[in-house]
Amino acid sequence: MTIAGRINAMVVAIVITMSMLVSGFASVREYRLERDRLLELLTDEVVRRPDLSLYLYFDNDQALRSTLLSLVSPSPVQYGIVYRAQGGLVMRVPDDPGLGVPDIPTLREGLSAADNGLRSLDGQGESVSSGLPGALMGADRYFHLTLPITSAVNPLSEKVSQEAFLLAATRPEAEKIRHVIGYLHLAVNQRGLLLEVLPGIAWVVAACVTFAVLCLMLSLSLTRRITSPISRLAKLADGIASGKLEEPVKVTGGGEVEEIAAILNGVITGISNYKKEMDVDHQLLSMKVEERTSQLSKRNQELNTAVKQVTRTKNRLRKMAYYDALTSLPNRRLFTEQLSLLLKLAQRNKQTLALLFLDLDNFKRINDSLGHSAGDLLLREVGQRLSKCVRDSDVVAHYADPTAEIDVSRLGGDEFTVVLNDLDAPESVGVVAERLILALSEPMLIDGHELVITPSIGIAIAPEHANEVEGLLRCSDTAMYHAKASGKSTYLVYESSMEEAGLDRLTLENDLRKAMDNDELVLFYQPQVDTRSGKVMGAEALLRWMHPEQGLIPPFKFIPLAEEMGLIGEMGDWVIREACKQVQTFAKKGVSLPKVAVNVSALQFTSSFTRRVKSILEELAVDPATLELELTEGVVMGDTNASVQALAELKDLGVSLSIDDFGTGYSSLSYLSRFPLDELKIDRSFVIEANNSEQGASLVRAIIAMAQSLGLELVAEGVETDEQYEFMTTAGAHVIQGYMFSQPVPAEKLEPLLAPWHFQQQIAQLESRIHR
Incomplete structure (x- = not known):
């Protein structure tokens, strides 16, 4: 290959490489900016739309659909879905997106209730790259943006009017206390987003191509001017090499040959130096990347370990705070909180709730005779029997809402409670009480001793006897003491006449x-x-x-x-x-x-x-x-x-x-x-x-x-x-x-x-x- 061809080939390679790099970097940057702009726009749009929480709270499907249609109007947004805070589907636009929709637990995995979520998934629900290469690799890749819909009104409290809802949102404390009532799920098609930025990318590519053509034309013009004297120099050099010229030959042409030689030498020297600098920079950059990658990996491992330890500690603290260490049943604190919630729900839904207060007869005698370790084993066995008994009956008769799984709690010592929620009739409580007495009356083998323990049960019914936790506990406790006084191993339903007898007992x-x-x-x-x-x-x-x-x-x-x-x-x-x-x-x-x-x-x-x-x-x-x-x-x-x-x-x-x-x-x-x-x-x-x-x-x-x-x-x-x-x-x-x-x-x-x-x-x- 001639010198002119080599020069032209080198110039073309350099220009094409630089154009591709510039085009690639510009395309990636344009795609990333457009992606961030669109996601930020969608997020800001949801934040600026407080009417979403109003429509969701009051189940205004028409207004909610209209709002959702405005959010999915940008062409890259494939569909939008509104969920309840518990994960229940409220609405999707369009009604049939024509593709598999990931479930909300997958999209919200690892996030707190109030965090925004962004996941990049393919059609099979697998995590994929969120950059430009990912958009080029498949048309079924989406950005799944999940945004919490918040409200100043607690959804678990009683329903409020629209005026009260809007008034609560305008209060200063509304910005400090927000309740998540649902989630908005927007799916952005990565290929569609690429089509949005394609015109901008085309302009960048066209500019790079134009620059490459100009550079090539300039290179051809210069090589033609350079190669003529060089050819003459080559012929002279051949002559000297062949020995035909013994005397020095002065090359005419002024100082252009020397200038071109100097320029070429300078270009070669500059290219060599530039390459060395690039190699050194690349090597340093690689070392930095490897070092940073190692640090990030180590930090990620430490963070994962810390998260696991915090989660275990949190679970252990919750169990210590809310559950009895001996029987693993809810303790007095958790029992009081859950009973208070159940009482509010029962009052709101006009349902009947019953509290059974159990006290084991002559339990202190077992403790004194066989020791406290045997008493602990007995209490654990009682807790298991009560739990099994109530769990079977819940499914059959007592629990209309399967999520309200409060059944048996240990208040302390030998006292247990059983809560029956959503009773079909008050008479059903007696059936359950007899079942509990029968279950506990079966002999228990404790430390080689066959023991028979019987309970005395006091029953209080809400709202007939009380509507609050303390009142219901007091009534059931009073009924339990009367059951003990009447012969033990029985149950009694609270009556107002028991209060006077209880007062006499307290005085005594x-x-x-x-x-x-x-x-x-x-x-x-x-x-x-x-x-x-x-x-x-x-x-x-x-x-x-x-x-x-x-x-x-x-x-x-x-x-x-x-x-x-x-x-x-x-x-x-x-x-x-x-x-x-x-x-x-x-x-x-x-x-x-x-x-x-x-x-x-x-x-x-x-x-x-x-x-x-x-x-x-x-x-x-x-x-x-x-x-x-x-x-x-x-x-x-x-x-x-x-x-x-x-x-x-x-x-x-x-x-x-x-x-x-x-x-x-x-x-x-x-x-x-x-x-x-x-x-x-x-x-x-x-x-x-x-x-x-x-x-x-x-x-x-x-x-x-x-x-x-x-x-x-x-x-x-x-x-x-x-x-x-x-x-x-x-x-x-x-x-x-x-x-x-x-x-x-x-x-x-x-x-x-x-x-x-x-x-x-x-x-x-x-x-x-x-x-x-």
Whole structure:
């Protein structure tokens, strides 16, 4: 190739390359500017159109369609869709866009509710490039712009008028508090956007082509002028090379050849230097790009890790704040919030809602007997059973709205709640309550123990009984306490008459808390008489409450209340201390009371009970043999091994142990030989039945024979008639406690009864009447 051809080829290559680069950069820039301009225009148009939220809030489809048509009028905008905030479709323009439309969760993935969304997707919903190359590669590629439609009015609140809606939008605080009520989805076709900017790109290409043609023409003209002297120089050089010219030849033509050579050398040198600079710049740029890419990748990984940690922490904090750690049920806070919302919805839709308040019967006894770990396992099992029971019924009868999934909550301790929303009839609540009682009444295997737990359920119905959370809870709680009082393991619907009884109970609770401080508690004593000698073998200390206004209150009214309030431990210790003091008082007067018997509650018989008894005995310096503790079968049968150890420790103190109400509880005879007992008391019910039936008489004889074979002392309580006295003494029970000899009396009236001869004459008269 000649020099002229090489020069022309080099010029053409340079011009074409530069034209392509300029055209490419200009086309990309023009497309990007047009894309950003159109998307910004659409976004600004939506922001400037507050009537969108008005039309969407009041379901004005005609105005909404007109507004949507104006937004899709630019030719690149393929279609527009309006969604509800929950994702429900409201309207699309045109009605059939003729292509697959991505769902709103895909378009809004990773965005908060108030963020604008922009996704570049192809026809299969895959993310693609958003630049000019993407528009050239396929006609099915779209920019999916999702814009939140906001309002100053909360869509969950009650409907407001248009005037109120517009007034709320004009308030200063409306710019600070915005509620997302829907989303506008606009699809911009990338190929259509390219067609919009194609005229501008064509002008740039035409200018570049014109520039290239001019450069080529100029190059041809210059090469023609340059190559002529160069050709002559080449011929001269050939001549010199062939040796035909020995003398130097001066080339004519003025200084043009030297100038051209200098220019060419300068051009070659300049091109070489430029290429080196370009190589160095390209190498530096590549290093910078690689470094920045590595930094961005690392930062992206750190950001993703941080997002995951924040999400996990947020979920963990929400669970800690709103859910019970033991049963995983909603706690009191979440329950209150959801119940408040359900009450508003029920009131708005004129629906009936019921609240069931459950309290587990005798749960504290399980905690005290088997330990708190077993109680926790029991609560977890109760929560699971309640959840399963309510979940099945929700689908069938109770939940018209499947999204309102509030069913069971744990308020704390052994209290649970069940909310029944959208009831078809108030009578349905009783069916559900019976189902819950039946589900919980099935035996539970907890730590190797088969336990049966029953609930007491109080029911309150909205709006009949209350329309707010606190009122509904108060009514259901009141009904629950009445259910407990009526026998437990049942349910009661709230009635207004329960309030008065609840107020009386509350008054009694407050007075009971002050009773010990005000010295209102007193002990009565009922003597236990040996019919063979007429002597008093001991006396049972019976607690009474001398109320300043109501007078003497029997124990069956306030002892269960003290157990529920957690006062029974302190009250029981007071009884032991006062009984021991009374024995000491009698001794100082020279009056002998061999022993005093004190009843022990199941809730009082804890792991620290033995230590407290020992402390009282040491404090008063009283002979432990004068103290007898009467335990029911239920007290010692909760945890057999622990009970054996506790009774052995009491026995080591020198205290006498008696089983009270024998035969009315577990009726397990094997424990009598395992426990270090001293005495067995025959319950009053057996004493009465012994004279009414032969079967009852046989049972009492068997109990007496068994006690005698085990070396246990016998006390028959509740003996009131000559027939009962005759049967018991004939059968072998010679120590009698009952109205036959004395009713429970204060200490000052007990003192004369302790004289050794006091009951001898009465016993002689009884024997005379019996054998007459």
